[in-house]
Amino acid sequence: MLHIGYLNLSSHTDLLEMTRNNPFLASHMRPIKSGSTRRIARGILKGWLDGGLLPLPFAHVLARWQKGICVLAAVQNTGxxxxxxxxxxxxxxxxxxxxxxxxxxxxxxxxxxxxxxxxxxxxxxxxxxxxxxxxxxxxxxxxxxxxxxxxxxxxxxxxxxxxxxxxxxxxxxxxxxxxxxxxxWPEYTGAVLVVRNTEGPARAKLLDNLARALITTGPAPTAPNAPKLIPPCRADFLTTGRYLDDEQLSPMIASLL
Missing domain, CATH: 3.40.190.10 (Periplasmic binding protein-like II)
Structure with missing residues:
Protein backbone atom coordinates (compact mmCIF):
# COMPACT_ATOMS: atom_id res chain seq x y z
CA MET A 1 0.00 0.00 0.00
CA LEU A 2 1.39 3.38 -1.04
CA HIS A 3 0.74 6.31 1.30
CA ILE A 4 0.03 9.36 -0.87
CA GLY A 5 -0.02 12.85 0.62
CA TYR A 6 -2.59 15.37 -0.54
CA LEU A 7 -3.98 18.78 0.41
CA ASN A 8 -7.54 19.93 0.99
CA LEU A 9 -7.79 21.38 -2.51
CA SER A 10 -10.65 20.54 -4.84
CA SER A 11 -8.28 19.33 -7.56
CA HIS A 12 -6.59 16.96 -5.09
CA THR A 13 -9.77 15.62 -3.50
CA ASP A 14 -11.53 15.19 -6.85
CA LEU A 15 -8.54 13.26 -8.13
CA LEU A 16 -8.49 11.00 -5.08
CA GLU A 17 -12.22 10.41 -5.43
CA MET A 18 -11.47 9.19 -8.95
CA THR A 19 -8.89 6.71 -7.64
CA ARG A 20 -11.32 5.40 -5.03
CA ASN A 21 -13.68 4.40 -7.83
CA ASN A 22 -11.02 2.19 -9.42
CA PRO A 23 -10.59 -1.04 -7.40
CA PHE A 24 -6.97 -1.53 -8.47
CA LEU A 25 -5.96 2.02 -7.55
CA ALA A 26 -7.94 1.94 -4.32
CA SER A 27 -6.22 -1.27 -3.22
CA HIS A 28 -2.73 0.17 -3.72
CA MET A 29 -3.02 3.88 -2.87
CA ARG A 30 -4.00 5.23 0.54
CA PRO A 31 -4.60 9.01 0.63
CA ILE A 32 -3.04 10.81 3.61
CA LYS A 33 -4.35 14.33 4.19
CA SER A 34 -1.57 16.80 4.90
CA GLY A 35 -1.48 20.37 6.11
CA SER A 36 0.98 21.79 3.60
CA THR A 37 2.96 21.17 0.43
CA ARG A 38 6.12 21.37 2.53
CA ARG A 39 4.95 18.54 4.77
CA ILE A 40 4.18 16.31 1.78
CA ALA A 41 7.61 16.94 0.27
CA ARG A 42 9.36 16.33 3.60
CA GLY A 43 7.29 13.20 4.13
CA ILE A 44 8.53 11.77 0.85
CA LEU A 45 12.11 12.72 1.69
CA LYS A 46 11.95 11.30 5.23
CA GLY A 47 10.03 8.16 4.30
CA TRP A 48 6.70 8.50 6.10
CA LEU A 49 5.02 9.05 2.72
CA ASP A 50 5.59 7.03 -0.44
CA GLY A 51 4.45 9.86 -2.68
CA GLY A 52 2.13 12.80 -3.02
CA LEU A 53 0.56 15.49 -5.13
CA LEU A 54 3.01 18.35 -5.45
CA PRO A 55 3.30 21.52 -7.51
CA LEU A 56 5.76 20.92 -10.33
CA PRO A 57 8.44 23.20 -8.78
CA PHE A 58 8.43 21.25 -5.49
CA ALA A 59 8.61 17.97 -7.39
CA HIS A 60 11.57 19.40 -9.30
CA VAL A 61 13.35 20.23 -6.03
CA LEU A 62 12.54 16.80 -4.62
CA ALA A 63 13.99 15.05 -7.67
CA ARG A 64 17.22 17.03 -7.21
CA TRP A 65 17.58 15.75 -3.68
CA GLN A 66 16.47 12.14 -3.86
CA LYS A 67 17.11 9.56 -6.53
CA GLY A 68 14.25 7.43 -7.72
CA ILE A 69 11.52 10.08 -7.70
CA CYS A 70 9.19 9.28 -10.58
CA VAL A 71 6.06 10.90 -11.97
CA LEU A 72 2.97 8.71 -12.23
CA ALA A 73 0.88 11.40 -13.89
CA ALA A 74 0.60 15.12 -14.42
CA VAL A 75 -2.53 16.87 -13.21
CA GLN A 76 -3.86 19.12 -15.95
CA ASN A 77 -5.85 21.76 -14.12
CA THR A 78 -9.08 23.05 -15.59
CA GLY A 79 -7.58 26.52 -15.42
CA TRP A 185 3.26 28.65 -20.37
CA PRO A 186 1.19 26.62 -22.88
CA GLU A 187 2.37 23.35 -21.31
CA TYR A 188 1.28 24.61 -17.89
CA THR A 189 0.83 21.78 -15.41
CA GLY A 190 -0.59 22.50 -12.00
CA ALA A 191 0.69 19.50 -10.09
CA VAL A 192 2.31 16.11 -10.50
CA LEU A 193 1.74 12.85 -8.68
CA VAL A 194 5.19 11.67 -7.63
CA VAL A 195 6.26 8.45 -5.90
CA ARG A 196 9.58 7.10 -4.64
CA ASN A 197 10.82 4.25 -6.81
CA THR A 198 13.65 2.96 -4.64
CA GLU A 199 12.34 -0.39 -3.43
CA GLY A 200 13.39 -2.66 -6.29
CA PRO A 201 11.80 -4.31 -9.36
CA ALA A 202 8.50 -5.15 -7.66
CA ARG A 203 7.89 -1.48 -6.83
CA ALA A 204 8.86 -0.43 -10.36
CA LYS A 205 6.37 -2.87 -11.88
CA LEU A 206 3.62 -1.72 -9.52
CA LEU A 207 4.25 1.92 -10.42
CA ASP A 208 4.05 1.13 -14.13
CA ASN A 209 0.67 -0.53 -13.58
CA LEU A 210 -0.56 2.34 -11.41
CA ALA A 211 0.50 4.90 -14.01
CA ARG A 212 -1.45 3.09 -16.73
CA ALA A 213 -4.51 2.77 -14.48
CA LEU A 214 -4.40 6.45 -13.54
CA ILE A 215 -4.31 7.61 -17.14
CA THR A 216 -7.17 5.36 -18.24
CA THR A 217 -9.48 6.02 -15.28
CA GLY A 218 -12.20 8.57 -15.96
CA PRO A 219 -13.60 11.17 -13.55
CA ALA A 220 -15.76 9.97 -10.70
CA PRO A 221 -19.54 10.45 -11.20
CA THR A 222 -19.51 12.82 -8.22
CA ALA A 223 -16.75 14.96 -9.75
CA PRO A 224 -17.28 15.07 -13.53
CA ASN A 225 -15.23 18.26 -13.84
CA ALA A 226 -12.19 16.94 -11.99
CA PRO A 227 -8.79 17.86 -13.45
CA LYS A 228 -7.61 15.46 -16.11
CA LEU A 229 -4.58 13.26 -15.67
CA ILE A 230 -2.09 13.21 -18.49
CA PRO A 231 1.11 11.19 -18.94
CA PRO A 232 4.35 13.08 -18.36
CA CYS A 233 4.93 14.77 -21.70
CA ARG A 234 8.74 14.57 -21.67
CA ALA A 235 11.35 12.23 -20.26
CA ASP A 236 12.90 15.21 -18.48
CA PHE A 237 9.59 16.24 -16.90
CA LEU A 238 11.19 16.86 -13.50
CA THR A 239 14.42 18.36 -14.73
CA THR A 240 13.18 20.95 -17.20
CA GLY A 241 14.59 24.29 -16.17
CA ARG A 242 12.89 26.80 -18.42
CA TYR A 243 10.87 28.35 -15.62
CA LEU A 244 12.77 27.01 -12.63
CA ASP A 245 15.94 29.01 -12.09
CA ASP A 246 18.02 28.99 -8.90
CA GLU A 247 16.63 32.30 -7.66
CA GLN A 248 13.09 30.97 -7.81
CA LEU A 249 13.89 27.54 -6.41
CA SER A 250 16.02 28.62 -3.45
CA PRO A 251 13.06 29.50 -1.15
CA MET A 252 11.58 26.04 -1.74
CA ILE A 253 14.90 24.32 -1.11
CA ALA A 254 15.23 26.26 2.14
CA SER A 255 11.70 25.30 3.19
CA LEU A 256 12.55 21.61 2.93
CA LEU A 257 15.62 21.80 5.16
Whole structure:
Protein backbone atom coordinates (compact mmCIF):
# COMPACT_ATOMS: atom_id res chain seq x y z
CA MET A 1 0.00 0.00 0.00
CA LEU A 2 1.39 3.38 -1.04
CA HIS A 3 0.74 6.31 1.30
CA ILE A 4 0.03 9.36 -0.87
CA GLY A 5 -0.02 12.85 0.62
CA TYR A 6 -2.59 15.37 -0.54
CA LEU A 7 -3.98 18.78 0.41
CA ASN A 8 -7.54 19.93 0.99
CA LEU A 9 -7.79 21.38 -2.51
CA SER A 10 -10.65 20.54 -4.84
CA SER A 11 -8.28 19.33 -7.56
CA HIS A 12 -6.59 16.96 -5.09
CA THR A 13 -9.77 15.62 -3.50
CA ASP A 14 -11.53 15.19 -6.85
CA LEU A 15 -8.54 13.26 -8.13
CA LEU A 16 -8.49 11.00 -5.08
CA GLU A 17 -12.22 10.41 -5.43
CA MET A 18 -11.47 9.19 -8.95
CA THR A 19 -8.89 6.71 -7.64
CA ARG A 20 -11.32 5.40 -5.03
CA ASN A 21 -13.68 4.40 -7.83
CA ASN A 22 -11.02 2.19 -9.42
CA PRO A 23 -10.59 -1.04 -7.40
CA PHE A 24 -6.97 -1.53 -8.47
CA LEU A 25 -5.96 2.02 -7.55
CA ALA A 26 -7.94 1.94 -4.32
CA SER A 27 -6.22 -1.27 -3.22
CA HIS A 28 -2.73 0.17 -3.72
CA MET A 29 -3.02 3.88 -2.87
CA ARG A 30 -4.00 5.23 0.54
CA PRO A 31 -4.60 9.01 0.63
CA ILE A 32 -3.04 10.81 3.61
CA LYS A 33 -4.35 14.33 4.19
CA SER A 34 -1.57 16.80 4.90
CA GLY A 35 -1.48 20.37 6.11
CA SER A 36 0.98 21.79 3.60
CA THR A 37 2.96 21.17 0.43
CA ARG A 38 6.12 21.37 2.53
CA ARG A 39 4.95 18.54 4.77
CA ILE A 40 4.18 16.31 1.78
CA ALA A 41 7.61 16.94 0.27
CA ARG A 42 9.36 16.33 3.60
CA GLY A 43 7.29 13.20 4.13
CA ILE A 44 8.53 11.77 0.85
CA LEU A 45 12.11 12.72 1.69
CA LYS A 46 11.95 11.30 5.23
CA GLY A 47 10.03 8.16 4.30
CA TRP A 48 6.70 8.50 6.10
CA LEU A 49 5.02 9.05 2.72
CA ASP A 50 5.59 7.03 -0.44
CA GLY A 51 4.45 9.86 -2.68
CA GLY A 52 2.13 12.80 -3.02
CA LEU A 53 0.56 15.49 -5.13
CA LEU A 54 3.01 18.35 -5.45
CA PRO A 55 3.30 21.52 -7.51
CA LEU A 56 5.76 20.92 -10.33
CA PRO A 57 8.44 23.20 -8.78
CA PHE A 58 8.43 21.25 -5.49
CA ALA A 59 8.61 17.97 -7.39
CA HIS A 60 11.57 19.40 -9.30
CA VAL A 61 13.35 20.23 -6.03
CA LEU A 62 12.54 16.80 -4.62
CA ALA A 63 13.99 15.05 -7.67
CA ARG A 64 17.22 17.03 -7.21
CA TRP A 65 17.58 15.75 -3.68
CA GLN A 66 16.47 12.14 -3.86
CA LYS A 67 17.11 9.56 -6.53
CA GLY A 68 14.25 7.43 -7.72
CA ILE A 69 11.52 10.08 -7.70
CA CYS A 70 9.19 9.28 -10.58
CA VAL A 71 6.06 10.90 -11.97
CA LEU A 72 2.97 8.71 -12.23
CA ALA A 73 0.88 11.40 -13.89
CA ALA A 74 0.60 15.12 -14.42
CA VAL A 75 -2.53 16.87 -13.21
CA GLN A 76 -3.86 19.12 -15.95
CA ASN A 77 -5.85 21.76 -14.12
CA THR A 78 -9.08 23.05 -15.59
CA GLY A 79 -7.58 26.52 -15.42
CA UNK A 80 -5.86 29.15 -13.30
CA UNK A 81 -5.38 32.84 -13.91
CA UNK A 82 -3.94 35.95 -12.34
CA UNK A 83 -6.81 38.29 -11.50
CA UNK A 84 -7.31 41.74 -10.00
CA UNK A 85 -10.20 42.92 -7.79
CA UNK A 86 -13.04 44.81 -9.44
CA UNK A 87 -14.60 44.88 -12.87
CA UNK A 88 -12.11 47.30 -14.42
CA UNK A 89 -9.06 45.57 -15.94
CA UNK A 90 -5.60 46.69 -14.82
CA UNK A 91 -3.88 48.80 -17.47
CA UNK A 92 -0.29 48.58 -16.23
CA UNK A 93 1.33 45.75 -14.23
CA UNK A 94 3.47 48.35 -12.47
CA UNK A 95 0.36 49.64 -10.71
CA UNK A 96 0.61 46.53 -8.52
CA UNK A 97 3.73 47.87 -6.78
CA UNK A 98 3.11 48.16 -3.04
CA UNK A 99 0.13 45.77 -3.04
CA UNK A 100 -0.44 42.20 -1.85
CA UNK A 101 -0.94 39.21 -4.16
CA UNK A 102 -2.68 36.08 -2.87
CA UNK A 103 -1.62 32.52 -3.71
CA UNK A 104 -2.90 29.19 -2.47
CA UNK A 105 0.74 28.04 -2.30
CA UNK A 106 3.98 30.02 -2.30
CA UNK A 107 6.11 27.91 -4.61
CA UNK A 108 3.30 26.70 -6.84
CA UNK A 109 3.68 26.81 -10.60
CA UNK A 110 1.36 29.82 -10.63
CA UNK A 111 3.66 31.60 -8.18
CA UNK A 112 6.73 30.97 -10.31
CA UNK A 113 4.98 32.05 -13.50
CA UNK A 114 3.86 35.27 -11.79
CA UNK A 115 7.37 35.77 -10.39
CA UNK A 116 8.83 35.52 -13.88
CA UNK A 117 6.17 37.78 -15.41
CA UNK A 118 6.62 40.58 -12.89
CA UNK A 119 10.40 40.31 -12.89
CA UNK A 120 10.32 41.00 -16.64
CA UNK A 121 8.29 44.14 -15.82
CA UNK A 122 10.83 45.28 -13.23
CA UNK A 123 8.72 44.27 -10.23
CA UNK A 124 9.85 42.09 -7.34
CA UNK A 125 7.37 39.46 -6.12
CA UNK A 126 8.21 37.73 -2.85
CA UNK A 127 6.88 37.07 0.68
CA UNK A 128 9.19 39.82 1.96
CA UNK A 129 8.95 42.35 -0.87
CA UNK A 130 9.50 46.00 -0.03
CA UNK A 131 7.15 48.92 -0.76
CA UNK A 132 8.21 49.01 -4.42
CA UNK A 133 7.47 45.32 -4.96
CA UNK A 134 4.50 42.96 -4.70
CA UNK A 135 4.05 41.17 -1.39
CA UNK A 136 3.25 37.48 -2.00
CA UNK A 137 0.88 36.07 0.61
CA UNK A 138 -0.30 32.50 1.04
CA UNK A 139 -3.98 31.94 1.81
CA UNK A 140 -6.28 28.93 1.81
CA UNK A 141 -7.78 28.72 -1.70
CA UNK A 142 -11.36 28.70 -0.43
CA UNK A 143 -10.74 32.05 1.31
CA UNK A 144 -9.25 33.92 -1.65
CA UNK A 145 -12.54 34.75 -3.46
CA UNK A 146 -14.05 36.40 -0.37
CA UNK A 147 -10.81 38.28 0.33
CA UNK A 148 -10.98 39.73 -3.19
CA UNK A 149 -14.64 40.68 -2.76
CA UNK A 150 -14.16 42.46 0.57
CA UNK A 151 -10.62 43.92 0.36
CA UNK A 152 -11.54 46.73 2.79
CA UNK A 153 -8.27 48.66 2.67
CA UNK A 154 -7.56 48.00 -1.01
CA UNK A 155 -4.21 46.41 -0.18
CA UNK A 156 -4.92 43.28 -2.25
CA UNK A 157 -3.83 44.10 -5.77
CA UNK A 158 -4.06 40.67 -7.37
CA UNK A 159 -4.50 36.96 -6.74
CA UNK A 160 -4.42 33.60 -8.44
CA UNK A 161 -7.82 31.94 -8.85
CA UNK A 162 -8.45 28.38 -9.97
CA UNK A 163 -11.55 26.94 -11.56
CA UNK A 164 -14.40 26.86 -10.77
CA UNK A 165 -13.91 29.99 -8.62
CA UNK A 166 -12.22 31.77 -11.53
CA UNK A 167 -15.21 31.59 -13.88
CA UNK A 168 -17.69 32.30 -11.08
CA UNK A 169 -15.97 35.52 -10.02
CA UNK A 170 -15.42 36.71 -13.58
CA UNK A 171 -19.12 36.14 -14.29
CA UNK A 172 -20.22 38.11 -11.23
CA UNK A 173 -17.93 40.99 -12.18
CA UNK A 174 -16.00 41.11 -8.92
CA UNK A 175 -12.65 40.41 -10.58
CA UNK A 176 -10.90 41.01 -13.89
CA UNK A 177 -8.54 38.57 -15.52
CA UNK A 178 -4.99 39.83 -15.73
CA UNK A 179 -3.52 36.89 -17.62
CA UNK A 180 -4.21 33.16 -17.86
CA UNK A 181 -1.46 30.79 -16.76
CA UNK A 182 -1.64 28.96 -20.09
CA UNK A 183 -0.76 32.23 -21.81
CA UNK A 184 2.42 32.31 -19.73
CA TRP A 185 3.26 28.65 -20.37
CA PRO A 186 1.19 26.62 -22.88
CA GLU A 187 2.37 23.35 -21.31
CA TYR A 188 1.28 24.61 -17.89
CA THR A 189 0.83 21.78 -15.41
CA GLY A 190 -0.59 22.50 -12.00
CA ALA A 191 0.69 19.50 -10.09
CA VAL A 192 2.31 16.11 -10.50
CA LEU A 193 1.74 12.85 -8.68
CA VAL A 194 5.19 11.67 -7.63
CA VAL A 195 6.26 8.45 -5.90
CA ARG A 196 9.58 7.10 -4.64
CA ASN A 197 10.82 4.25 -6.81
CA THR A 198 13.65 2.96 -4.64
CA GLU A 199 12.34 -0.39 -3.43
CA GLY A 200 13.39 -2.66 -6.29
CA PRO A 201 11.80 -4.31 -9.36
CA ALA A 202 8.50 -5.15 -7.66
CA ARG A 203 7.89 -1.48 -6.83
CA ALA A 204 8.86 -0.43 -10.36
CA LYS A 205 6.37 -2.87 -11.88
CA LEU A 206 3.62 -1.72 -9.52
CA LEU A 207 4.25 1.92 -10.42
CA ASP A 208 4.05 1.13 -14.13
CA ASN A 209 0.67 -0.53 -13.58
CA LEU A 210 -0.56 2.34 -11.41
CA ALA A 211 0.50 4.90 -14.01
CA ARG A 212 -1.45 3.09 -16.73
CA ALA A 213 -4.51 2.77 -14.48
CA LEU A 214 -4.40 6.45 -13.54
CA ILE A 215 -4.31 7.61 -17.14
CA THR A 216 -7.17 5.36 -18.24
CA THR A 217 -9.48 6.02 -15.28
CA GLY A 218 -12.20 8.57 -15.96
CA PRO A 219 -13.60 11.17 -13.55
CA ALA A 220 -15.76 9.97 -10.70
CA PRO A 221 -19.54 10.45 -11.20
CA THR A 222 -19.51 12.82 -8.22
CA ALA A 223 -16.75 14.96 -9.75
CA PRO A 224 -17.28 15.07 -13.53
CA ASN A 225 -15.23 18.26 -13.84
CA ALA A 226 -12.19 16.94 -11.99
CA PRO A 227 -8.79 17.86 -13.45
CA LYS A 228 -7.61 15.46 -16.11
CA LEU A 229 -4.58 13.26 -15.67
CA ILE A 230 -2.09 13.21 -18.49
CA PRO A 231 1.11 11.19 -18.94
CA PRO A 232 4.35 13.08 -18.36
CA CYS A 233 4.93 14.77 -21.70
CA ARG A 234 8.74 14.57 -21.67
CA ALA A 235 11.35 12.23 -20.26
CA ASP A 236 12.90 15.21 -18.48
CA PHE A 237 9.59 16.24 -16.90
CA LEU A 238 11.19 16.86 -13.50
CA THR A 239 14.42 18.36 -14.73
CA THR A 240 13.18 20.95 -17.20
CA GLY A 241 14.59 24.29 -16.17
CA ARG A 242 12.89 26.80 -18.42
CA TYR A 243 10.87 28.35 -15.62
CA LEU A 244 12.77 27.01 -12.63
CA ASP A 245 15.94 29.01 -12.09
CA ASP A 246 18.02 28.99 -8.90
CA GLU A 247 16.63 32.30 -7.66
CA GLN A 248 13.09 30.97 -7.81
CA LEU A 249 13.89 27.54 -6.41
CA SER A 250 16.02 28.62 -3.45
CA PRO A 251 13.06 29.50 -1.15
CA MET A 252 11.58 26.04 -1.74
CA ILE A 253 14.90 24.32 -1.11
CA ALA A 254 15.23 26.26 2.14
CA SER A 255 11.70 25.30 3.19
CA LEU A 256 12.55 21.61 2.93
CA LEU A 257 15.62 21.80 5.16
Missing amino acids: SALVTPGAEPLEDFRDLAGTRMLFSCIGSMEYLLAHRLFRECGLALSPDAGPDGILAEQMAPEMIPEALRVNPDGSIGAAVLEEPALSAMLDEGTTSQLIHCRDL
